[in-house]
Amino acid sequence: MDKVRVIEVKRSIFESNDQDADKLRKELRESKTFLLNLMSSPGSGKTTTLTRTIEVLKDKYRIGVMEADIDSDVDAKTIAATGVKSIQLHTGGMCHLDADMTRQGIKELDVTDVDFAILENVGNLVCPAEFDTGSTKNAMILSVPEGHDKPLKYPLMFSICDVVLINKIDVMPYFDFDLEKCKQYIHMRNPEAKVIPICAKTGEGIGQWTDWLSEQIEESIK
Amino acid sequence: MHELGVVFHIIDDLKEVGKENNIEKIHSVTLQLGEVSGVVPHLLTDAWNWAAKKNELVEGAELVIENLPAVTYCEDCGCEYETVAHGKICPKCGSERTYLLRGNEFLIKEITAT
Ligand SMILES: Nc1nc2c(ncn2[C@@H]2O[C@H](COP(=O)(O)OP(=O)(O)O)[C@@H](O)[C@H]2O)c(=O)[nH]1
Ligand SMILES: [Mg+2]
Ligand SMILES: [Zn+2]
Numbered sequence: 289m290d291k292v293r294v295i296e297v298k299r300s301i302f303e304s305n306d307q308d309a310d311k312l313r314k315e316l317r318e319s320k321t322f323l324l325n326l327m328s329s330p331g332s333g334k335t336t337t338l339t340r341t342i343e344v345l346k347d348k349y350r351i352g353v354m355e356a357d358i359d360s361d362v363d364a365k366t367i368a369a370t371g372v373k374s375i376q377l378h379t380g381g382m383c384h385l386d387a388d389m390t391r392q393g394i395k396e397l398d399v400t401d402v403d404f405a406i407l408e409n410v411g412n413l414v415c416p417a418e419f420d421t422g423s424t425k426n427a428m429i430l431s432v433p434e435g436h437d438k439p440l441k442y443p444l445m446f447s448i449c450d451v452v453l454i455n456k457i458d459v460m461p462y463f464d465f466d467l468e469k470c471k472q473y474i475h476m477r478n479p480e481a482k483v484i485p486i487c488a489k490t491g492e493g494i495g496q497w498t499d500w501l502s503e504q505i506e507e508s509i510k
Numbered sequence: 511m512h513e514l515g516v517v518f519h520i521i522d523d524l525k526e527v528g529k530e531n532n533i534e535k536i537h538s539v540t541l542q543l544g545e546v547s548g549v550v551p552h553l554l555t556d557a558w559n560w561a562a563k564k565n566e567l568v569e570g571a572e573l574v575i576e577n578l579p580a581v582t583y584c585e586d587c588g589c590e591y592e593t594v595a596h597g598k599i600c601p602k603c604g605s606e607r608t609y610l611l612r613g614n615e616f617l618i619k620e621i622t623a624t
Contacts, residue, residue, distance in 0.1 A: 295531055297618040301519055301541075304526070383512045386519070414548050415512045440598050443610070444548075476607065 305419055309387035312394070312422030321399040322508040323390075323407065324501070325423035327445065330411030332431040333455040335363045336488040337497075338406060342370045344498040345404065349505060352402035354393040356385050356410050363408060373397060384415035387422040403509050404501075413438075417445040424508055431456040432463050436470035439477055446477040450504075453497060454485040513553040516616075517561045521568060523618060528567050533623040538572040544615040545580040545594055580613020 300306075316323050328334050342351055353374040355364040367374040377393045379385060385393075390407060397405060407423060409416045428449045430438050433456065439446045446452065452474055454467065471483050482500060486493035524536060543549060558573045580593035586605035593613055595601075600608055 292537060292622050292624050293531075294620055294622050295527070295533075296620045297523075297527055298620075299523060299527075299618050301516060301523065301616045301618065304523055305519065382515045384515060386515075415515065418548065419515075444614075 302418060302420075305386050305388075308391075309420035309422040312387050312391050313424065315391075316394070316399070316405075316422070316424060317508065319399045320509040321394075321402055321405055322425075322505045323394070323405045323421075323423045325407045325409055325416075325421045325426045326429070327409045327413070327416045327426065327449075328411060328429035328431070329413055329434060332411075332429040332434065333488045334408050334411070334429055335366055337429060337453065337455060337486070337494075338367060338408060339370055340488055340491055340494045341406075341498060341501070342367070342372055344494065345501065346370065346372055348502070349404040350402050351404045351406065352397040352399075353406045353408065354390075354397060355408050356393075367408075373402065379410060382410070383412050384410055384419045385421055386419045390421040390423075404505050413442040413445045417442070417448055425450045425504055427451045427453065429453045429455050430470070432459050432465045435463075436466045437473065439470065439473035443477050446474050446481065449478065449481055451482045451484060451497075451500060453493075454483065455488050457485045457492065458487045458489060513549060513557040514561065516549060516554065517557040520558075520618065521561060521565055524568055524621065525565075527618075527621065528623070531623070533567070533621075536568050536571045536621050536623045538574055538622045539568070540574040540576060540619045540621070542576045542578055542615055542617045542619045544578045544613040546610065546613045547616045548614075549616060551575050551577070576619065578613060578615055581611045582608050583611045584608045 326334050351372040353367045354377050356377045356379050361376045364374050364376040375396050426449045474481050474483055484497050555573055562568045562571055581590050582593040583590050584600035584605055585607040587603040589602045591601055
């Protein structure tokens with residue numbers, strides 16, 4: 289029998305996914321596709337916000353949506369009703385998507401006729417933050433009932449997002465949500481993050497969000 | 511279930527390491543896990559014991575977890591303190607302008623193999 293060897297590995301668990309994600313980002317860039325990774329806790333308003341976003345941008349861009357909500361195709365059906373291409377990703381109960389699963393979804397969407405791809409990630413603020421999906425930009429939604437101190441509790445999530453949408457501002461009067469404090473906490477973790485208050489229900493603030501998105505998309509597909 | 515997903519990633523990495531080093535069988539795997547890495551050690555061990563059965567290379571291999579303490583730095587007074595005991599707020603000066611120095615590591619340190 290061979291002698292037992294000790295092999296030093298010294299390798300980050302996330303390293304291979306990080307490399308794969310960079311590769312996917314490059315592939316997307318080459319195929320002139322912008323990929324948005326949208327994250328939040330369950331119920332913060334991802335699907336509602338996407339529906340609004342699609343209404344505004346669907347005549348301007350060819351949109352495709354990948355739904356990753358665990359064991360349910362309700363969201364995929366809601367999105368399909370907007371008339372854009374949508375698929376349900378099967379995560380097998382997993383708490384996040386990695387770059388490889390995202391690549392499979394992108395393949396199924398077929399980017400030759402999509403310029404703006406959206407991934408509605410699994411509802412969770414921990415795991416999706418650790419696994420780079422290969423997206424061009426990361427966005428997250430924090431809704432008012434969750435409280436303004438969320439950035440302190442989930443620092444990693446806030447540090448990887450390019451934009452933070454503060455949703456459900458219509459219910460602000462009923463919660464002691466301090467918007468200024470919230471912005472301050474977000475910027476402590478990520479000075480570059482753009483913060484946009486919205487109400488996905490009424491559409492308030494959605495214009496500022498879709499303007500930001502359009503700018504980013506133009507940059508990626510030109 | 512974060513830990514199970516993580517275990518699949520570890521096994522994929524080990525398969526690569528196995529190929530690079532001409533390994534037939536891995537007997538033990540040592541991980542370094544930061545205190546605030548977001549991974550729960552006993553859940554990780556459970557997930558490992560389940561997933562490792564399904565792969566010849568790592569079947570029956572022991573998982574050894576080394577815990578690394580988390581330390582936060584305060585920008586205002588320059589002190590370093592234990593993250594888990596005090597969280598975001600500096601225990602010396604009460605500042606919130608603090609950041610994590612270490613404690614979110616998650617590494618495969620070494621393996622024993624034949
Ligand atoms: N009051 C209020 N409710 C909202 C708003 N946006 C979404 N909701 C509600 O929040 C719930 C969860 O929304 P959904 O989009 O499914 O969240 P998801 O799980 O993140 O996709 C639904 O009942 C929505 O109607 C908003 O701006 N204001
Ligand atoms: Mg949803
Ligand atoms: Zn201090």
